[in-house]
Amino acid sequence: DDSAFVRKSTLEETLRLLRERPDAVVVAGSTDWGVEVNIRSRRADCVVAIDRLPELRELRVESDAIEIGAALTLTEIERRLDGEVPLLAELFPQFASRLIRNGATLGGNLGTGSPIGDSPPVLLALEASLVLADADGEREVPLAEYFTGYRQSVRRPGELIRAVRIPLPLSPVAAFHKIAKRRFDDISSVAVAFALDIEDGIVRKARIGLGGVAATPIRALATEEALEGKPWAAETVDAAARVLRAEGTPMSDHRASADYRSAMLGQSLLKLYARNTEAVPS
Known part of the structure; x- marks a missing residue:
């Protein structure tokens, strides 16, 4: 019925598509949208998968910050950080189940804008910022300024969360x-x-x-x-x-x-x- 599921191979291609289709539903682990489809019978004309984009799956520890790709699963982040961010280490075991953490992402948890997501309070306490990307480039927004209302944010149509940045050093x-x-x-x-x-x-x-x-x-x-x-x-x-x-x-x-x-x-x-x-x- 003219509906489409699209998986581009690069971030650049994905952002060009989202410029053309700002109404598209973006999914990574689909732990939120999957419930909407299964329980509430919601459908979308265009679904764009970003979970395999290499640009969204990097984790870098720098001298002044830790940058976590928005499409890394919570399980992958937990294993790769290995307790380096104690506050995140406390969050992970309490975030849903292991099966969900194997698919869920920080980008998805923040992108839905839910007031009861478990990662936003932790990332707010860590003074995290978000790297937002669209076809014109990137910008960095403090998480404290990201949410504007119930399930609303400063993210523009066609814009993705590319990464989460946590400044260093961490509070003890x-x-x-x-x-x-x-x-x-x-x-x-x-x-x-x-x-x-x-x-x-x-x-x-x-x-x-x-x-x-x-x-x-x-x-x-x-x-x-x-x-x-x-x-x-x-x-x-x-x-x-x-x-x-x-x-x-x-x-x-x-x-x-x-x-x-x-x-x-x-x-x-x-x-x-x-x-x-x-x-x-x-």
């Missing part, structure tokens, strides 16, 4: 807390990622990414401000946890109530403090 205190009805193989009710620099007992830098508490993944900017420059002490953390509970605009749905989501935000910071008090140099 990091944690990913996923709150869900089941610990594994479930969708998050709330996801919280922390990345902190603590020197001489003082929080020098704090980056906190949140999922499931707003129309988009967000940074907990007010909580970061409440921590930075303060002693890593119970009084500071208690006060910051109260701020964290008020971040975002959580809603009630079949996964969790708004009050529960807010409570879990604050509890996550208290948990981080309890687990890291003795390990932090003073």
Whole structure:
């Protein structure tokens, strides 16, 4: 019925096609679109597969950043990094199942723009940026500026996520807390990622990414401000946890109530403090 499934051999050819067909559905592991087709009977006039494009399957560790190709599967990233990014190492086992991680990609998880994707909070805490490519060239956008609304982003028609860039060095205190009805193989009710620099007992830098508490993944900017420059002490953390509970605009749905989501935000910071008090140099 005039529908097409297309797999080009180079990124350049793919981007030219997407310029001609900006309405095309782009798939890598198809872990999201496959559900739409199978469960909701959705169809597309044009589907473009990018999972084998070599330009989207590179992983480079440079002096100032780690660049991860958008079409590398989570399993491939996990094996190739081998714990080099501890926050990602915490994310991977909690991201769906191994079967899904064998196909799912960071580019796909970010491209769908879902507010409950597990990777955006982690990448926000890591201060990641996205390399976006179209037929005219590339641009780099901080992930904190990427999401513009529910499943919406600054990505233009015909534009792809080519890579994710994580700046180095990494913050030494990091944690990913996923709150869900089941610990594994479930969708998050709330996801919280922390990345902190603590020197001489003082929080020098704090980056906190949140999922499931707003129309988009967000940074907990007010909580970061409440921590930075303060002693890593119970009084500071208690006060910051109260701020964290008020971040975002959580809603009630079949996964969790708004009050529960807010409570879990604050509890996550208290948990981080309890687990890291003795390990932090003073």
